[in-house]
Amino acid sequence: MNNHALCWINQTIKPAAEASISVFDHGLLYGDGVFEGLRYYFGKTFMLEAHLERLWSSAQAIGLELPYSRQEITAAIEQLIEQYHSDSGYLRLVVTRGQGSLGIDPGKCANPSLFIIADELSVMNVTDLSQGVSLHVSRTRRSPAECLDPKIKSMNYLNNILARIEANQAGMDEALMLNLDGYVCEGSVDNLFIVSDGVLKTPSLDCGLLEGITRAVVIDIAIGLGIPCEETRLVVADLERAEECFLSGTGAELIPVRQIGAHVFDRPRTSLVPLIMHTFKEKIAEHCTKR
């Protein structure tokens, strides 16, 4: 948390350090809740509709009714952006089951709670992301859809956190998670792309990953640029054979990967990833300034 962080809670905005929720909130006790992270640039949100849509569908999937309308949440976000010290930042929308007596039953919680944090976010402890990050292929596999549908952006991130702990212990920047069948799934907080023989490839949704909003933006960009794009099943050897690799996510934005396990990508790289990254920045500027 930085000193500037703000929080919208109970319809008021306060310094995030002064915002609090009950120790009986089932979000805290059981991870019973859903969230979204979105960025804003030049004072305007990026892909807000898609994030609200996913928040609503995550909430619906766990039988949680949001305590505010989309208009009210949009207004709260606008107020936060206006009061935050910078014209770009990261917003975390969290909806918890709310306060209830001990015991897992969601029926104990009458009123869901919602709060929104405005802060900065760096998803990896790396000073110069443009040099690329290293991925550790974690032993912890992504939990399958049969156990927890990855479409639900829930407050249960322990699966991903365990993978990230492994990456930290291996001295690597981010974890690469495989699914139970050994196919590449995603990073702990991001989706993954490779460029292989001039084709942009990313794990297909049936591999059990979060349907990333940035992933969809990248696919759109590739289509717009006429770059062939495939959603497919990949194994680690496919990544090692690729010309390039990068991660996508709201927090991550687009980050090149320079190393996966012991494999270091050769230089020079193709020109496709710089082109996609440049177009991504253009898209943000266009989306956030022309409103």
Ligand SMILES: Cc1ncc(COP(=O)(O)O)c(C=O)c1O
């Ligand atoms: C597990 C996981 N995969 C992928 C992503 C990227 O999704 P998005 O681009 O919607 O932020 C995230 C980030 O929220 C994530 O936590």
